[in-house]
Amino acid sequence: MSTPQEIFQRYVYAGPLTRNADALAENFTADGVLELPLMPAGAAFPRRLAGREEIRAAMATYYARQPEDARPPNLDKSGYVLHTTADPEVFIAEIDTVFDGDEDGDAADVVVSLVQIFRIRDGKIARLRDYFAPDLMG
Template identity: 75%
Template sequence: MSRTPQQIFQSYVYAGSLTRNADALAENFTEDGVLEAPLMPAGAAFPRKLVGREEIRRTMAAYYERESEGGRLPNLEKSGYVLHVTADPDVFIAEIDTVFDGAGDGAGDGGGGDETVSLVQIFRVRDGRIARLRDYFAPELMS
């Protein structure tokens, strides 16, 4: 299965951040794939390191279940990203600015203003799937 960095990235984001579908998310990874959030402290709600498709599936399903109430979804029209290919054809980098709408009173005024979260993800792929993903974001975003 040969997929472009764009296809891999979009599939990963759709399965994870947008639909919170642990099965679809896990299928983006190789059987021995690794999902890492190196800046997360030990014991945080969001996992620091998951090894293997099945551990990714199981742990992210539990995480999505816990976070389903009150979890915010990004505003896709305001958010953006840039993919950077590297000299290694199996590695690409995603530079992301995710925008969450401000908390308002329900009248559409935006209240507290939008919040932009910037992060970087480094993807290493094999056979069109993610072999290792390092997701660098501020840990307090997931608490």
Template identity: 70%
Template sequence: MSRTHLEIFQGYVHAGAISANADALAECFTPDGVFEAPLVPAGADFPRRLVGREEIRAGMAAYYARRPAGGRAPNLEKSGFVLHTTADPDVFIAEIDTFFDPDETVSLVQIFRVRDGRIAHLRDYFAPGLVSSATP
């Protein structure tokens, strides 16, 4: 049974942004899946490109391990998203406004290409300063 775009998106958000579970996040992808954050500079803490489920698992686990404990969490009641369909049934776009208390909204766009109910390619466009800065 194939999953809907909404189910794929919600699974990805829960595994990553909400629970920071690298294993669950990697399982959202196809074995040859690609994760890209094109706006993140080389040398940043957050990975710019990860290819394959195992590289996604390792790269995100390393990133989650470096994050400070007790970091800020999104306010899910105030945050929102809209999923946009495209002419290609395997591609959808997520337009996201994430709210952080006390009063900050972060807007971003994610482009998903899916295959067999999993993410085959994800491009995550957000301001890179949100997750890290380049190392000197």
């Protein structure tokens, strides 16, 4: 059985670090749900994706829209804390992701703070609620 740490690390590697929609989707159960409750209605990115295939398709589209030279998170400056709960199928990730400022030093680092709530079934994500500033989904 996978630990919350292992599940979280696989999810982060597949998504934010490598932007691999196929690998990201495989972290979810076949009927898994990805929810972004703070995403405004009518936004370009949906508030709810239901099922591994819908997650795969939506994330592939999103990743394809990202600039090739988009800066990855600075892992040395970023951090997270995982909180287990009384329910062994639920854990919470408290995350501060840091993106370096520009190379010329004209722009400061950008810190993105968010909270994710994971519900796990059989070592896969059955439901993930991602609470972050929706304007980051450009």
